[in-house]
Amino acid sequence: GENVEQHPSTLSVQEGDSAVIKCTYSDSASNYFPWYKQELGKRPQLIIDIRSNVGEKKDQRIAVTLNKTAKHFSLHITETQPEDSAVYFCAASGRGTSYGKLTFGQGTILTVHP
């Protein structure tokens, strides 16, 4: 089955700096890669996603890049703000029998210091 590895496990940045979180996946059939933000005690919130027919996607201060050959994808947050502090999870999903079944990474605790 699919295996997703996420790094780093913790990330501390100063307000205004950029933050980058990286994930690798094992199943070359995976074709959908969402990122979720989870604040303490709250639900995972879908913040951006990318499909395998696209190399990059941006939404305001956040962007996701995908390298299918290397089987890795990254989340980029620019001009970080204290409210970006949360746990971020990457995930992967494929077609066939695993369509719709998300496999998550272990999470990255992002702390943005004012």
Added chain:
Amino acid sequence: DTGVSQDPRHKITKRGQNVTFRCDPISEHNRLYWYRQTLGQGPEFLTYFQNEAQLEKSRLLSDRFSAERPKGSFSTLEIQRTEQGDSAMYLCASSFEGLADTQYFGPGTRLTVL
């Protein structure tokens, strides 16, 4: 609130008791997923439904766990003879069949087994 809802939000029970959780998906979504999340980890897939049909179950779902979605709307997850290792956050998510991997999560039910 038109998002995914779950009830109860918290459940404390004694080892050996049975518990049941409910999930109400976004009304037009025909896919419903259950995940389990332990502290410091990403959500792990348990099972999913398309309408009322349960299409896949994870090996994590022992025979003490059963899930239903009798009318293709809300779903229940029952754990029989709870064990301390069952303590976790149980998350529900829903999606359209056509975009099955784009999932929206509920707030979760936090189970504590004493």
